[in-house]
Structure formats: structure tokens, C-alpha cells
Amino acid sequence: MRSPTTLSKFALITSSLILLLATLVLDILTPAALVVAILYSVPIALSSLVLSRNFTLLMVVLALSSNLLAGFLNAQALQAEETSAVVNRTFAAVGFVLVGFFTLKLRSSASRVATLRLEEIRAERERNLRQLLTTLSGSRTPEEFLERTAAGLREYLNANAVVISGLAHHSYAPPRFASPPAATLAHSGAPEPDFGATLEAVWTRTDGSELRVLMDGNGESSQRDALEDAVGAVAPAFEQLHLRMKLENLNSELERRNDxxxxxxxxxxxxxxxxxxxxxxxxxxxxxxxxxxxxxxxRASLQNGVASNAALLDLADQLLTVARLEAGDTGDDFRPLDLRELLEDRLKMMETIFTEKSLELEVVLKAHAWVRGNPLELGRAVQNLLENAQKWSPPGGKVEVRLETLGRYVHVTVFDDGVGVPDAVRSTLFQRFKKAGAGAGSGLGLYLARRIVESHSGRIAYARQGGRTSFRFSLPLVGEASRNGAKQEFEGSANSAISNGLKAVPHSQ
Structure with a gap:
């Protein structure tokens, strides 16, 4: 139900009141036998067009009051009150009360019907819009998207033809997409659409350019609203397609550069x-x-050269490992291995570098710990942590290596007496080419240790407690070690060091 304008509403109110007043005057001037009171129903019915429940109720009250007033004045004029006149006025009053009641009910029902109809139209429009967007979602290029948009809008709007055209210098320009393809609503270079275009919508893109959507339809305002709603819904999907294509191109370029x-x-x-x-x-x-x-x-010069070449080969190995890990190649040489034996081998291999710096090496390997992994990669991770401890420990300092099992995990911790990692670089400590301090090498050691540990479903962390630095990594146990690892304990650090063939006392120069 369409709401009246302010002017028409004022006219309806005025008309209703004038009719009520005219009926009252007529009722007073005519005999009661004519039952003019039934005419009070007319202004009451007219008041319903105002679409105001309160005004209709007011008119009913005024009609009742007018009926009583006219009856009283008629009785005074006749110097008597006829029973038939009272009955007639009573029935008349009941009549226009019922007219007011049913008028309000009718208006309420009509309003509900109109609301339901609007909701049905809105739901149908939204359903058709979703179907249109679903059709457009499979587009892979902007051209395909606009072609589908023209065809989809034509079906959605039930139009004779739809054309999507570019705009340049206030004239239609490419790109141009039409449904049906032979539609001639717009020509390149034309300042205005051809005669067949009855509706036009502006499609403004995020880059500032504009597209015009021209439609040959019935020209009704409802179709214009539907066209604008459709363009508003389609435009974000078009921009998302452009963004997706840009991201795909960027990803392809990044992959090419990474390769x-x-x-x-x-x-x-x-x-x-x-x-x-x-x-x-x-x-x-x-x-x-x-x-x-x-x-x-x-001889000293040659020995330095051999050492330098060894460092270069080690760097080459680390670069190869970095490249392989970055490519997502974790290798297929995963097998059960005893992490304790791997630690013992690496410690024996590196015993000389600890001796050269007069470092005390304390080794506490409490249990055999079976894990599933690549022995070369895990050996590289352990070696990097040991080299890091040797590098940052002061001469005569102490390095401690501990292995212990707890539940389903084995924990390896390397302690040293170094100065620790500055707070400013802790957040980037395990990142590629990020150094722990000035002159701290290539910046690959801790990064590789982290990547290797994580590729074995483990974790690695740095801590600073009691003036000592510690790096700890944890790996999941496998097989019997997972169930009984906590029971497989050896004696303390001294016996462990002796059984490993390692010294638990300061090394001599």
C-alpha cells in the first residue's frame, strides 16, 4: 500500500472533518426518522485513507459524540424522546463503530499483504542476484566476466538487451560486451546511447575508470532500481577477480624468481x-x-688455507641445505636412529675445537632416545648448536650438553657461558641470514637448526637463565622409546662422560 504524501494526507484529514461536520449539521436539521446518522460512516471510511490508526479512532469518537449531540438536539426540538429514534441512533452508532473497526482491520491486513509482497519481491531479487554472482564466479578473465555479466543482467532484469561499454571523453568506447551479441545500444565514439537504451547505470571502478551498463527495458523505476542493485553487487566481484589475477601473477613471478x-x-x-x-x-x-x-x-699459511677451505665447504653445504629446505624437499632418508649415539659422534668430531679454546665440556646423556629422522640433517642441527656455543663461550668457559627424555619427547639442551643474545635481535634469532651479533658468521646456523628440527616435527627455543645461555630442541620419540623412554636412564654425568669416551674435566691446551 502506497503511503500518501503530506499534502494529500492533509487534504484527506480536512475532507474527513468537513464531511463529519456536514453530517452533524444535516443530522440536526432533519427529523430523526430520516436516520441521517448512518452517514457518519462516510468520513470514518474516508479517514482510513490517511493510514493513521489514531486518526480513524478519533473520527469514530467524534462521530459518536456528534450522534449523541444531534440526538439530544432533536429530542429538545420535539420536546420528547421517541423510542424508535433512540433505537435508530443506537444501531447507527453500532454501524459506524463497526465501520471504523473493520476499516482498521482492512488497513492492517492490506499493510501486511503489501509488506509480505515486498519481502517476496526482495527475496526473489536477492535469490536471482546470488544466482547471477554464482554464474560469474567461474570467470577466469575480465573479458569473460563482462560477457557473462551482460548475459546474466539481461536474464536477471528480463530485458530485451544489455550492453556494457567503456567511457572515454564522454563518449562510448571499448571494451564493449553485449547480450545478445548483435545489440546496438552503444557504438564506439557515440556521445549518447542508441534509441533502444531506456535505462543506464554507471559502474565506477576502484581505479577511477567507468563502465556504462545500458539496458533496453520497460523503463519502470522498479527495473531501474533492480539494475542499480545488480551493478552494485557485481562490481565488487569484478574487482576481486582483478585482485586475484594480480596475486596469481605476483605469485608466479615470485615462484620464478625463487626457482x-x-x-x-x-x-x-x-x-x-x-x-x-x-x-x-x-x-x-x-x-x-x-x-x-x-x-x-x-706450513702455517697452508694450515690456515686448509681451515679456510673447510669453512667454505661447510658454507656450501649449508647453502645447499637451505635451498633444499626452502624448496620444500625434506628428503626421504628418514629412519629410526638413536639420538644419543648421534650426539656422541658429533661431540667426538668437535672435541678438538673445544680443546683449542680451553673449554670445559660437560656431557649428560641420560638415556638412549630413538627418533625418526635424517641422520645427516639432525647431525647438522646438533653441530650448528655446538659451534654456536663454542663461538660465544669465553676462553676457559664451560659448555654443557644434556639429553633427557620426558614422556613422549626427547630434549637436547646446549648451555654456554656466553653473553647471550641482545633483546633487540631475539625476535629474529632463528630467521634466515639474521645474526645474533656483530661478526656472528653467515646467519645460517640457527636458522638451519630451526628448519631441520621443525621438519622433524620438533621445536627449538632460546633461553637465558642464571647468566647462562641455552638452546634446546625437542623431538618426538618413536617405538619402545616412546613408551619406556623415561625408564631408560643411565647414571649421572660423570659415568655418562666416561662411557662416551669424553672428558668431563677442563681440556688442556
Whole structure:
């Protein structure tokens, strides 16, 4: 039901009151036998067009009052009160009360029907919009999207034709997409649409450009509203398609660059090993006397060269590991291994570097701990943590290595007496090429340790307590070790160190 305007509502109110007053005057001036009181129903019915429940109730009250007043004045004029006149006025009063009641009921019912109809129209429009958006969601290019949009809008709006055209310098320009394809609503370079276009909507894109949606329809305001709603719903989907395409292009470019970087790292690392290995072999032969006696200065220089080449080879190995891990290649050489034995092997291998710095090495390996992993990678992670402890420990300091099982996990902790990691770099400590301090090497050691541990479903963490630095990683146990690991304990650190063949006392120079 359409609401009246303010002017028409005022006219209806005025008309209702004038009719009521005219009926009252007529009722007073005519004999009661004419039953003019029934005419009070007319202004009451007219008041319903105002669509105001309160005004209709007011008119009913005024009609009742007018009926009583007219009856009283008629009785005064006749000097008597006829029973038939009272009965007639009573029935008349009941009549226009019923008219008022049913008028309000009718207005309420009509309002509900109109509301339900609007809701049905809105629900149908939303359903059709969802269907249109579903149709457009499969588009892979902007051109395909606009072609589907033209066809979808034509069906959605029940239009004769729909054209989507670009706009440049106030004239229609490419791109142009039409449904049906032969539609001629807009021509490139035309300042206005052809005669067939009855409705037009502006489609403003996020980059500031505009598209015009032209439609050959019935020209009704409801169709115009539907067109604007459809364009408003389709526009975000079109921008999302553009963003998705940009992201896909960026991802493709990033993948291409990453592949290039990985290939360069592989090539560099492989090509680097051959000359370094040959150089190292020549220097070792020279140190063994293959080229005659050497002076002490020359021997020291060759020894430094061998050590430097070893560092370069180690860096090449780390770069290869980084490239492989970054490529998502975790390797297939995973098998059950005893982490305690792996620690013992690495400690024996690195015992010399601790001795050279006069570091006290305390080893507490409480239990055999079986895990599933790649022995070379886990060995690299352990070696990186041990090298980090050796690097940052002061001469004569202490490095402690502990292995213990707790529940379903094995924990390996490396302690040192170093100064610790500055607060400013703790958040980036395990990131690639982020160093713990000035001159701290390549920045790959802790990063590789983290990536290797995480690829084995483990965790690694840094802590600073009691003036000591600790790096701890945890790995899940497998097999019997998972169930009985807590029971597989050996004696304390001294016995463990002896059984490992490692010294638990300060090393001599």
C-alpha cells in the first residue's frame, strides 16, 4: 500500500472533518426518522485513507459524540424522546463503530499483504542476484566476466538487451560486451546511447575508470532500481577477480624468481666444491712433504688455507641445505636412529675445537632416545648448536650438553657461558641470514637448526637463565622409546662422560 504524501494526507484529514461536520449539521436539521446518522460512516471510511490508526479512532469518537449531540438536539426540538429514534441512533452508532473497526482491520491486513509482497519481491531479487554472482564466479578473465555479466543482467532484469561499454571523453568506447551479441545500444565514439537504451547505470571502478551498463527495458523505476542493485553487487566481484589475477601473477613471478635463486645456489654450491676440494688436497699434500721441506711460516699459511677451505665447504653445504629446505624437499632418508649415539659422534668430531679454546665440556646423556629422522640433517642441527656455543663461550668457559627424555619427547639442551643474545635481535634469532651479533658468521646456523628440527616435527627455543645461555630442541620419540623412554636412564654425568669416551674435566691446551 502506497503511503500518501503530506499534502494529500492533509487534504484527506480536512475532507474527513468537513464531511463529519456536514453530517452533524444535516443530522440536526432533519427529523430523526430520516436516520441521517448512518452517514457518519462516510468520513470514518474516508479517514482510513490517511493510514493513521489514531486518526480513524478519533473520527469514530467524534462521530459518536456528534450522534449523541444531534440526538439530544432533536429530542429538545420535539420536546420528547421517541423510542424508535433512540433505537435508530443506537444501531447507527453500532454501524459506524463497526465501520471504523473493520476499516482498521482492512488497513492492517492490506499493510501486511503489501509488506509480505515486498519481502517476496526482495527475496526473489536477492535469490536471482546470488544466482547471477554464482554464474560469474567461474570467470577466469575480465573479458569473460563482462560477457557473462551482460548475459546474466539481461536474464536477471528480463530485458530485451544489455550492453556494457567503456567511457572515454564522454563518449562510448571499448571494451564493449553485449547480450545478445548483435545489440546496438552503444557504438564506439557515440556521445549518447542508441534509441533502444531506456535505462543506464554507471559502474565506477576502484581505479577511477567507468563502465556504462545500458539496458533496453520497460523503463519502470522498479527495473531501474533492480539494475542499480545488480551493478552494485557485481562490481565488487569484478574487482576481486582483478585482485586475484594480480596475486596469481605476483605469485608466479615470485615462484620464478625463487626457482632462479635456488638454481643459482645449487650451481654455486656444486661448482664451488670442486676447486676448493682440489685446492685443499694440494695444500694437504704439501703439508705432508710431497713438494719438499717447507718453512714454518709456509706450513702455517697452508694450515690456515686448509681451515679456510673447510669453512667454505661447510658454507656450501649449508647453502645447499637451505635451498633444499626452502624448496620444500625434506628428503626421504628418514629412519629410526638413536639420538644419543648421534650426539656422541658429533661431540667426538668437535672435541678438538673445544680443546683449542680451553673449554670445559660437560656431557649428560641420560638415556638412549630413538627418533625418526635424517641422520645427516639432525647431525647438522646438533653441530650448528655446538659451534654456536663454542663461538660465544669465553676462553676457559664451560659448555654443557644434556639429553633427557620426558614422556613422549626427547630434549637436547646446549648451555654456554656466553653473553647471550641482545633483546633487540631475539625476535629474529632463528630467521634466515639474521645474526645474533656483530661478526656472528653467515646467519645460517640457527636458522638451519630451526628448519631441520621443525621438519622433524620438533621445536627449538632460546633461553637465558642464571647468566647462562641455552638452546634446546625437542623431538618426538618413536617405538619402545616412546613408551619406556623415561625408564631408560643411565647414571649421572660423570659415568655418562666416561662411557662416551669424553672428558668431563677442563681440556688442556
Amino acid at each position: 632462479l635463486i635456488k638454481d643459482l645456489i645449487y650451481a654455486f654450491s656444486h661448482d664451488l666444491r670442486t676447486p676448493i676440494t682440489a685446492s685443499t688436497l694440494s695444500m694437504k699434500l704439501a703439508l705432508q712433504g710431497a713438494y719438499g721441506e717447507l718453512s714454518e711460516e709456509y
